[in-house]
Amino acid sequence: MNPFDYERPADAGAAVATVASRADAAFLGGGTNLVDLMKLGVTGPSLLVDVTGLPLDRIEPLPGGGLRIGATVRNADAAADPEVRRRYPMLARALLAGASGQVRNMATIGGNLLQRTRCVYFQDVTLACNKREPGSGCAALHGYNRHHAILGASERCVAVHPSDMAVALTALDAVVQVQGPDGERAIPIADLYTGDDPERDTALAHGELITAIDLPEPAAAPSAYRKVRDRASYAFALVSVAAVLDVDAGGTVRDARIAFGGLAHRPWRASRAEAALRGAPATGASFRTAADAELAAARPLPGNAFKVPMARSTLAAVLRGLAAREAR
Amino acid sequence: MSTGSIMLTVDGESRSLVIDTRTTLLDALRDHLGVTSPKKGCDHGQCGACTVLLDGRRVLACLALAVAHDGAEITTAAGLSPDGEPHPLAQAFIDHDGFQCGYCTPGQICSAAGMLDEAGKGAPSHVTGDLEGPTVLDDEEIRERMSGNLCRCGAYPGIVAAIREVSG
Numbered sequence: 001m002n003p004f005d006y007e008r009p010a011d012a013g014a015a016v017a018t019v020a021s022r023a024d025a026a027f028l029g030g031g032t033n034l035v036d037l038m039k040l041g042v043t044g045p046s047l048l049v050d051v052t053g054l055p056l057d058r059i060e061p062l063p064g065g066g067l068r069i070g071a072t073v074r075n076a077d078a079a080a081d082p083e084v085r086r087r088y089p090m091l092a093r094a095l096l097a098g099a100s101g102q103v104r105n106m107a108t109i110g111g112n113l114l115q116r117t118r119c120v121y122f123q124d125v126t127l128a129c130n131k132r133e134p135g136s137g138c139a140a141l142h143g144y145n146r147h148h149a150i151l152g153a154s155e156r157c158v159a160v161h162p163s164d165m166a167v168a169l170t171a172l173d174a175v176v177q178v179q180g181p182d183g184e185r186a187i188p189i190a191d192l193y194t195g196d197d198p199e200r201d202t203a204l205a206h207g208e209l210i211t212a213i214d215l216p217e218p219a220a221a222p223s224a225y226r227k228v229r230d231r232a233s234y235a236f237a238l239v240s241v242a243a244v245l246d247v248d249a250g251g252t253v254r255d256a257r258i259a260f261g262g263l264a265h266r267p268w269r270a271s272r273a274e275a276a277l278r279g280a281p282a283t284g285a286s287f288r289t290a291a292d293a294e295l296a297a298a299r300p301l302p303g304n305a306f307k308v309p310m311a312r313s314t315l316a317a318v319l320r321g322l323a324a325r326e327a328r
Numbered sequence: 329m330s331t332g333s334i335m336l337t338v339d340g341e342s343r344s345l346v347i348d349t350r351t352t353l354l355d356a357l358r359d360h361l362g363v364t365s366p367k368k369g370c371d372h373g374q375c376g377a378c379t380v381l382l383d384g385r386r387v388l389a390c391l392a393l394a395v396a397h398d399g400a401e402i403t404t405a406a407g408l409s410p411d412g413e414p415h416p417l418a419q420a421f422i423d424h425d426g427f428q429c430g431y432c433t434p435g436q437i438c439s440a441a442g443m444l445d446e447a448g449k450g451a452p453s454h455v456t457g458d459l460e461g462p463t464v465l466d467d468e469e470i471r472e473r474m475s476g477n478l479c480r481c482g483a484y485p486g487i488v489a490a491i492r493e494v495s496g
Binding site for chain 1: 329330332348349350352372373379388391393395439442446449450451452471473474475476477
């Protein structure tokens with residue numbers, strides 16, 4: 001591990017100014033991803049600015065019916081929060097589907113959004129990876145790519161985003177509050193994760209700090225988070241689905257919000273599936289058609305063709321479950 | 329080399345040390361303070377052998393930087409049995425054959441202690457049916473909540489039985 005200095009500022013302004021003033025400084029949250037990447041030599045900041053002591057650890061109601069979750073709230077505390085459980089069960093479910101009890105006690109909400117891909121080629125400094133070393137190539141393209149992307153990827157990078165929480169937040173249209181050297185700004189989560197440039201995971205500039213996640217007032221419709229993985233617990237998603245389904249009394253879909261995890265370099269908002277569902281009867285046939293509309297653009301790799309039918313079946317099953325709950 | 333000066337309370341004893349900022353809490357405990365109850369398995373947060381209670385909550389000492397925890401109270405599995413009498417969890421692991429080689433056991437016991445506390449406060453898990461309902465620690469719940477602790481000997485049936493006995 002590279003040597004580094006450690007600072008623990010008392011307020012967010014000082015933390016931002018300190019990181020912004022040094023090109024290779026980094027914020028330290030729970031450390032569950034960053035410390036590991038430092039051990040692996042994937043990253044080597046010369047200064048860590050610990051933000052876990054900042055007063056960003058509250059969960060509080062927002063005017064208009066939403067909820068604000070401070071960036072240093074631990075994943076476990078967000079999942080156990082009574083308001084999150086009652087009003088945003090899909091988010092609680094996504095949080096509980098991720099990692100282990102120990103990791104959830106350490107990991108912060110802000111850090112969760114910024115965790116790096118678990119692509120094994122990204123984590124192994126002896127192998128080619130455009131995300132870690134721009135221009136070096138992508139060893140995953142013709143390597144072991146069972147876990148990799150089928151949507152939105154390029155020849156340069158086929159890594160997937162590992163977060164469960166961010167998938168639920170994407171379906172919830174959460175807004176990320178950021179404080180930077182030039183002031184504060186709010187970023188809709190759809191704009192936090194950038195395009196297919198492997199060198200750039202998010203729209204955040206160096207020195208910008210996530211201070212909170214704002215959840216809009218939840219829709220009055222059932223929601224679910226379902227994760228499919230290689231073992232029953234403590235594994236990253238092969239495919240995950242976060243969905244909200246609003247069906248009217250006549251059995252017609254009024255609205256749907258859907259996001260996939262495990263399929264792309266970012267939480268994947270399934271806009272085509274949502275459009276196909278609006279106005280359609282809430283039936284299994286509609287759900288499969290909607291899934292096909294989204295997955296028509298899938299470009300599977302040799303090792304992950306199974307993800308296409310898996311994503312299709314998982315989405316259809318989640319929507320069937322939601323429709324059944326609504327019909328009760 | 330960058331260093332930090334920290335004070336930790338480890339199993340009830342105050343300990344001061346000056347350490348390289350790169351030192352994990354696990355290495356600080358084992359290599360600098362001679363507290364060898366927490367074990368180094370994978371050193372990457374995947375096995376749970378290094379689990380300790382940090383200010384009462386179970387965490388992975390291998391992914392925590394010691395310098396970030398100045399003033400913290402650490403309890404290891406050894407510290408759960410301060411007077412030499414086995415902690416109820418330790419006794420239950422013995423009674424139910426909850427280990428073979430024993431390497432993962434201190435982490436298992438700390439994790440179980442932290443988990444029982446979380447469940448006692450009503451925290452739900454991935455397999456909890458009703459997010460707002462009461463917490464009932466059946467075997468499925470115990471397995472899910474303990475999934476961060478691997479046992480390569482495969483003593484899981486004994487581990488689950490031991491925790492079930494203590495939780496009941």
